[in-house]
Amino acid sequence: MKVFISADIEGTAFTTYWEETEKDKLTYPRAAEEMTREVRAAIDGALAAGATEILVNDAHDYGINLDPFRMPENVSLIRGWSGSPMCMAEGVDESFDAAFFVGWHSPAGTCNNPLSHTMSGKPASVRLNGLPCSEFLLYSWACVMRGVPSVLLTGDRRLTELSKPLHPGLVTVAVKDGLGGLTCCKSPLWVEKQIRQAAEQALRQDLKKARIELPKRFVFEITYKEVKNAVKYSYYPGFKMISDDTIRLTTTDYMTVLRAAVFCL
Numbered sequence: 184m185k186v187f188i189s190a191d192i193e194g195t196a197f198t199t200y201w202e203e204t205e206k207d208k209l210t211y212p213r214a215a216e217e218m219t220r221e222v223r224a225a226i227d228g229a230l231a232a233g234a235t236e237i238l239v240n241d242a243h244d245y246g247i248n249l250d251p252f253r254m255p256e257n258v259s260l261i262r263g264w265s266g267s268p269m270c271m272a273e274g275v276d277e278s279f280d281a282a283f284f285v286g287w288h289s290p291a292g293t294c295n296n297p298l299s300h301t302m303s304g305k306p307a308s309v310r311l312n313g314l315p316c317s318e319f320l321l322y323s324w325a326c327v328m329r330g331v332p333s334v335l336l337t338g339d340r341r342l343t344e345l346s347k348p349l350h351p352g353l354v355t356v357a358v359k360d361g362l363g364g365l366t367c368c369k370s371p372l373w374v375e376k377q378i379r380q381a382a383e384q385a386l387r388q389d390l391k392k393a394r395i396e397l398p399k400r401f402v403f404e405i406t407y408k409e410v411k412n413a414v415k416y417s418y419y420p421g422f423k424m425i426s427d428d429t430i431r432l433t434t435t436d437y438m439t440v441l442r443a444a445v446f447c448l
């Protein structure tokens with residue numbers, strides 16, 4: 184059984200300030216350690232359920248957050264970025280049985296994680312087919328495009344609630360909650376235990392039933408904090424301005440959405 188894991192840091196157990204997510208800042212090493220522990224817990228759960236091969240994409244910032252020395256021998260680690268539109272889901276292909284998302288955060292425009300955003304700080308809010316567009320929505324659908332079901336999501340409470348209806352087999356762990364600038368975090372010991380159990384449970388289900396089909400048509404809308412970005416990115420092929428701060432793209436090809444996401448978000 185092959186498992187793909189994409190890992191981020193803003194939805195790990197205690198990150199609250201941007202500084203904690205930026206390498207070279209004093210508070211970063213502790214957050215990177217927590218990210219490694221949560222990914223390792225997901226790996227251990229997957230191994231307990233019979234996974235034989237695991238590919239981890241270190242998908243935050245420079246992509247060099249996870250400690251490679253803590254990865255068991257049947258794990259491969261993607262570090263850095265190729266520039267592909269698959270972005271945070273790069274590495275997944277039809278040979279995988281399941282996808283995990285560890286440490287993910289709420290989308291731009293939500294108030295329950297101080298680090299909520301969608302790809303960059305530019306968008307005020309993003310919608311895909313009318314749904315609040317989190318990075319999880321974008322890249323779990325990228326996995327669906329490759330025929331791989333998303334079965335584990337760990338992150339802030341709001342993201343897990345928004346995401347549960349998106350995939351029938353999704354097992355979630357809410358590791359923290361928040362309001363405005365504060366977070367209320369579960370103990371990292373509890374978090375590791377829950378993630379290990381959830382990962383095992385996620386793989387022990389009937390994975391065929393966890394599969395979904397992508398919609399036939401996509402409406403992708405970005406509202407920017409600064410109107411000048413709406414004007415600029417309206418020149419990206421396919422986008423139209425629909426108001427002073429908002430652009431919209433309509434397509435039947437999901438790769439077109441993913442390509443627009445890496446260039447315009």
Ligand SMILES: [Zn+2]
Binds near residue numbers: 193242
């Ligand atoms: Zn991140």
